[in-house]
Amino acid sequence: MKAYVFPGQGAQFTGMGKDLYDNSDLAKELFQQADEQLGFEISKIMFEGTAEELKQTKVTQPAVFLHSVILAKTLENFQPDMVAGHSLGEISALVANGTLNFESGLNLVYKRALAMQKACEIQPSTMAAILGLEDAVVEQICSETEGVVVAANYNCPGQLVISGEVPAVELACEKLKAAGAKRALMLPVGGAFHSPLMKPAEDELAEAIANTEFMTPICPVYQNVTTTAVTNPEEIKKNLIAQLTAPVKWTQSVQQMIKDGAVEFIEVGPGNTLQGLVRKIDNSVGTSSASL
Structure with a gap:
């Protein structure tokens, strides 16, 4: 079975999507x-913008979404057996499997980006990558650290991202290094994504989702919150809202997809980060990048 996976924030690069625009009439139309x-030329920023311009959350999220979704729509014989997306990539996956149409998906991504940006401005917050420790040790130290700091992204065995208030994340990093982490690296992000500090954004996204039509998909989506195959539109909505404050359980999702029969993972969108993570989770499966 083929699993199509969609990247999240951080995969953007200058020139992204230009090849699609140049080689496909459908892609041109969608851009x-x-x-x-x-209401602004996001295609111009994607094709010609600086890394700094692309890094703004209100640009990054729709840019990564557009690259992924437009690529999926221009692929020949695109017939996924299952889909999943890392964080923001989950909305790309939901357009790819027919739960959302293109317009609704773009609308939700943009509203999500603006809501997250707003939540970031309320309180100084950050994230850090922790390498070389068991998940349980990271979770334990976070729970014992004063302030808000939680496990946010379970990327692959030995790579977990934590998220929260700046002092709490810094303190947790010191404790994690003392506990034997190979690295505890502060990330250049503007906020504590996938933590309780995203609650204001979650409320805004819930309202946008309530006003959006979700259809029955052509194949299951493995959602970040539950890690299991979901096809019920109401359940998909609920999990998508919860995702903003809950951790991205990528390791567990990939393991479940493999258990359910996935033998090939195809990454759709900018970069190849997810292929690397899949190989670290289980190197017995095939990985590749989708291309025109």
């Missing part, structure tokens, strides 16, 4: 539609 819908 133009996105520019009109968002």
Whole structure:
């Protein structure tokens, strides 16, 4: 079975999507539609913008979404048996499997980005990558650290990202290094994604989701919150809202997809980060990048 996976924030690069625009009439049409819908030329920023311009959350999230979704729509014989997305990539996955149409997906991604940006401005917060420790040790130290700091991204065995208030994350990093972490690296992000500090964004996203039509998908999505195959639109909505304050359980999702029959993982969108993570989770499965 083929699993199609969709990357999240951090995969962006200058020039992303330009090859699609140049080689596909459908892609050109969808980029133009996105520019009109968002009210600014996101295609121009994607094709020509600086790394700094692309790093703004309100640009990054729709840019990664557009690259992934437009690529999926231009692929020949795109017939996924299952899909999953890392954080923001979950919305790309939901357009790819027919739960959302293109316009609704872009609208949700943009609202999500603005809501998260707003939540970041309420309180100084950050994230850090912890390498070389068991998940349980990281969870334990976070729970014993004063302030808000939680496990946010279970990326692969031995790689976990923590998220929370700046002093709490810094203190947890010191404790984790003392406990034997190979590295505890502060990440250049503007906020504590996938932590309780995203609660204000969760409330805004819930309202947007309530006003969006979710259809029955053509194949299951393995959601970050539950890690299991989901096809019920109401359940998909609930998990998508919860995702903003809950951890991204990528390791567990990939393991479940393999258990359910996935033998090949195809990454759709910018970069190849997810392929690397899949190989670290289980190197017996095939990985590749989707291309025109």
